[in-house]
Amino acid sequence: MVRKTLLSQQKFETILNRLACQLIEKHKDFQNTVLIGLQPRGIYLLNRLISILEESYGIKNISHGKLDVTFFRDDFRRAETILSPKSTKMDVIVENKLVVLIDDVLYTGRSIRAALTAIDSFGRPNEIELLVLIDRRFSRHLPIQPDYLGTQIDAIQGDKVKVQWNKNGIENIVYIEEK
Amino acid sequence: MxxxxxxxxxxxxxxxxxxxxxxxxxxxxxxxxxxxxxxxxxxxxxxxxxxxxxxxxxxxxxxxxxxxxxxxxxxxxxxxxxxxxxxxxxxxxxxxxxxxxxxxxxxxxxxxxxxxxxxxxxxxxxxxxxxxxxxxxxxPSQGLLDAYSLIEKLGNLKGKKIAIVGDVLHSRVALSNVFLLNTLGAEIKLCAPKSLLPKDIESLGVTATDDLVNTLKWCDAVNMLRIQNERTDVKFFPSNREYSKLFGLDREKFNKVKKDVLILHPGPINRGVEITSDLADSENAIILNQVExxxxxxxxxxxxxxxxxxxxxxxx
The missing domain is CATH 3.40.50.1370 (Aspartate/ornithine carbamoyltransferase)
Structure with a gap:
C-alpha cells in the first residue's frame, strides 16, 4: 500500500485558521449557532476549531455537541462489518438555531444524509450548514455539498483518505493510502 | 476489547x-x-x-x-x-x-x-x-436489564454481593440472574423458605439461606421476587402473612442493615407481601429505572x- 501526504502540518494549520475565520464571518459571536461534530473523526476537527476560535479570536462559550449517526445510516445489514455506534452528547438546543455539521472527510455524502435525519431528533434548526476539512470530489452518491471547505482532493474509489490528528507529538497531516 | x-x-x-x-x-x-x-x-x-x-x-x-x-x-x-x-x-x-x-x-x-x-x-x-x-x-431480557440497572448504580459487578429473595423455585428471573451475575463475577446469595429453593441450587455457584436480615447486611443489592401463585396449586408456606413476616422486605428489617442497599423488583409487585410500599417507593428502590x-x-x-x-x- 502506497501512502502519500496530501496536506502537511503547516498547510493543515493554515486551513484550520481559514475555516475558523470563515465561520466568524457568518456566525459572528456564535450566540445563535451550534457546532456539531460527527462521530468519530469529526470530533477532532470540532475541538480544534473551538480551541482556535477561543484562543485566537476570544470567542467563548460556543454551543457544541457530538453526534453519532450509526442508527440513522442506510447500510444497516448491508455493510460487510456490523455497525458499531459511538457516543452522542447533545446537551445543546438546536431548535431555531444555526447548526454547523462538522466532519473531517466528505466522501459519498451518506453520513451527512444520516446526520441531517439524526439532528431532527433534537429539534428543528433554522438552518443547517456543512463544514469539512477534505472534500473527495467526484465521489458523491447524493446531492450534498459543503458550505465551508478545507481543500478538495481527487482520489479513486478504494483509496483511503485519512486525517491524522496531533497526538503524542505526531503532526497533523492528511494522507492518502492508494490501493 | x-x-x-x-x-x-x-x-x-x-x-x-x-x-x-x-x-x-x-x-x-x-x-x-x-x-x-x-x-x-x-x-x-x-x-x-x-x-x-x-x-x-x-x-x-x-x-x-x-x-x-x-x-x-x-x-x-x-x-x-x-x-x-x-x-x-x-x-x-x-x-x-x-x-x-x-x-x-x-x-x-x-x-x-x-x-x-x-x-x-x-x-x-x-x-x-x-x-x-x-x-x-x-x-433473559429481564436478567439483562436487572444487571444493566445494577451496573449503572454499582459499576463493575465483579465481587459485588447480590441477593435474590423470594420464590426462586418458580422464578425464571432468578435463574437468568444467577447465570448472568455469575458470568460477570458477582457473588450471589439466594434467600427463601427451603420449600421455595430448588434442590442442589448451590451447584450453580450460589449460596442459599433463609435468614433475610443477615442477607441484607451482606449484600450491595437485593432483588425481591414475587410469589408465583399461578404456577402451582400446592402451598409452599402456611400463609402470606407468615411469609411476609419472615421474607417480606419492610422498614423494620431494612433499618437493621445500616447501609445503603439497592432494591430491585422485576414486577409485578405484590405490595405488603414481598415488599412494603414505603420501601418499594423509597430512594433505595431502582424499580422504575429497571423499567426504563x-x-x-x-x-x-x-x-x-x-x-x-x-x-x-x-x-x-
Missing part, C-alpha cells in the same frame, strides 16, 4: 451468552438509552424488519417494553395473544408460528408457559427467536440480532 457481533443467532437464555455478548448488549443499550431520552425517540435502523410478539402467557411490562423497543427501532410489529387465537381450535405451537413466519416475519418474540419452548421453536422454525420468558426456566432500562436493553437485543439477519437478495 468487546467484539461487535453476538455469538448467538437467537436469545434463548443467558446461559448461551458469553461475557463479550453481555458487554456488547450493555454498551449498545447505553446508546439506546441516550436515544430514548431525546425529544424524538425513534431511529430508522429496522424499517425493513417485521417482528411478531407471541405471548402465550399474560404480560404487561415485558410485552409493552418489547413493543416499544421494536417501534423505537422503526420495525413493523404484530401482536398475538393466546386468548382468541386458533390455539383454542387445536392448532399446535409450530403450526401457529409457521403460519406467522409465512407472512414474512423476521423475528419472533416468544413468551410461553413451557420451559424450553423458545429452544424448541428455534430448532423447528427458521427464524430469529427471542425468549421473553419460558415457564419457570429463563427470562428494559426498553433500552430490548432495543439493543433486537438491534444486535437483526444485524445478523441475512439481507434479502435485491438481485432479481
Amino acid at each position: 468487546t467484539r461487535n457481533k453476538l455469538s448467538v443467532d437467537h436469545l434463548l437464555g443467558i446461559k448461551y451468552l458469553t461475557e463479550n455478548d453481555l458487554n456488547l448488549i450493555f454498551q449498545t443499550a447505553s446508546h439506546f438509552k441516550e436515544i430514548i431520552n431525546r425529544p424524538i425517540k425513534k431511529v430508522p435502523s429496522l424499517r425493513d424488519i417485521t417482528i411478531a410478539n407471541l405471548f402465550f402467557e399474560n404480560s404487561t411490562r415485558t410485552k409493552l417494553s418489547f413493543e416499544l423497543a421494536e417501534k423505537r427501532l422503526s420495525a413493523d410489529v404484530i401482536n398475538f395473544s393466546y386468548s382468541g387465537s386458533s390455539i383454542s381450535k387445536g392448532e399446535n405451537l409450530i403450526d401457529t408460528i409457521s403460519n406467522i413466519i409465512a407472512m414474512k416475519v423476521d423475528i419472533i418474540v416468544l413468551r410461553h408457559p413451557s420451559p424450553g419452548s423458545a429452544l424448541f421453536v428455534s430448532k423447528n422454525i427458521n427464524s430469529c427467536i427471542i425468549n421473553a420468558g419460558d415457564g419457570t426456566h429463563e427470562h 432500562n428494559g426498553v433500552a436493553i430490548r432495543m439493543a437485543i433486537i438491534y444486535l440480532l437483526a444485524s445478523k439477519l441475512k439481507m434479502i437478495d435485491y438481485d432479481y
Whole structure:
C-alpha cells in the first residue's frame, strides 16, 4: 500500500485558521449557532476549531455537541462489518438555531444524509450548514455539498483518505493510502 | 476489547451468552438509552424488519417494553395473544408460528408457559427467536436489564454481593440472574423458605439461606421476587402473612442493615407481601429505572440480532 501526504502540518494549520475565520464571518459571536461534530473523526476537527476560535479570536462559550449517526445510516445489514455506534452528547438546543455539521472527510455524502435525519431528533434548526476539512470530489452518491471547505482532493474509489490528528507529538497531516 | 457481533443467532437464555455478548448488549443499550431520552425517540435502523410478539402467557411490562423497543427501532410489529387465537381450535405451537413466519416475519418474540419452548421453536422454525420468558426456566431480557440497572448504580459487578429473595423455585428471573451475575463475577446469595429453593441450587455457584436480615447486611443489592401463585396449586408456606413476616422486605428489617442497599423488583409487585410500599417507593428502590432500562436493553437485543439477519437478495 502506497501512502502519500496530501496536506502537511503547516498547510493543515493554515486551513484550520481559514475555516475558523470563515465561520466568524457568518456566525459572528456564535450566540445563535451550534457546532456539531460527527462521530468519530469529526470530533477532532470540532475541538480544534473551538480551541482556535477561543484562543485566537476570544470567542467563548460556543454551543457544541457530538453526534453519532450509526442508527440513522442506510447500510444497516448491508455493510460487510456490523455497525458499531459511538457516543452522542447533545446537551445543546438546536431548535431555531444555526447548526454547523462538522466532519473531517466528505466522501459519498451518506453520513451527512444520516446526520441531517439524526439532528431532527433534537429539534428543528433554522438552518443547517456543512463544514469539512477534505472534500473527495467526484465521489458523491447524493446531492450534498459543503458550505465551508478545507481543500478538495481527487482520489479513486478504494483509496483511503485519512486525517491524522496531533497526538503524542505526531503532526497533523492528511494522507492518502492508494490501493 | 468487546467484539461487535453476538455469538448467538437467537436469545434463548443467558446461559448461551458469553461475557463479550453481555458487554456488547450493555454498551449498545447505553446508546439506546441516550436515544430514548431525546425529544424524538425513534431511529430508522429496522424499517425493513417485521417482528411478531407471541405471548402465550399474560404480560404487561415485558410485552409493552418489547413493543416499544421494536417501534423505537422503526420495525413493523404484530401482536398475538393466546386468548382468541386458533390455539383454542387445536392448532399446535409450530403450526401457529409457521403460519406467522409465512407472512414474512423476521423475528419472533416468544413468551410461553413451557420451559424450553423458545429452544424448541428455534430448532423447528427458521427464524430469529427471542425468549421473553419460558415457564419457570429463563427470562433473559429481564436478567439483562436487572444487571444493566445494577451496573449503572454499582459499576463493575465483579465481587459485588447480590441477593435474590423470594420464590426462586418458580422464578425464571432468578435463574437468568444467577447465570448472568455469575458470568460477570458477582457473588450471589439466594434467600427463601427451603420449600421455595430448588434442590442442589448451590451447584450453580450460589449460596442459599433463609435468614433475610443477615442477607441484607451482606449484600450491595437485593432483588425481591414475587410469589408465583399461578404456577402451582400446592402451598409452599402456611400463609402470606407468615411469609411476609419472615421474607417480606419492610422498614423494620431494612433499618437493621445500616447501609445503603439497592432494591430491585422485576414486577409485578405484590405490595405488603414481598415488599412494603414505603420501601418499594423509597430512594433505595431502582424499580422504575429497571423499567426504563428494559426498553433500552430490548432495543439493543433486537438491534444486535437483526444485524445478523441475512439481507434479502435485491438481485432479481
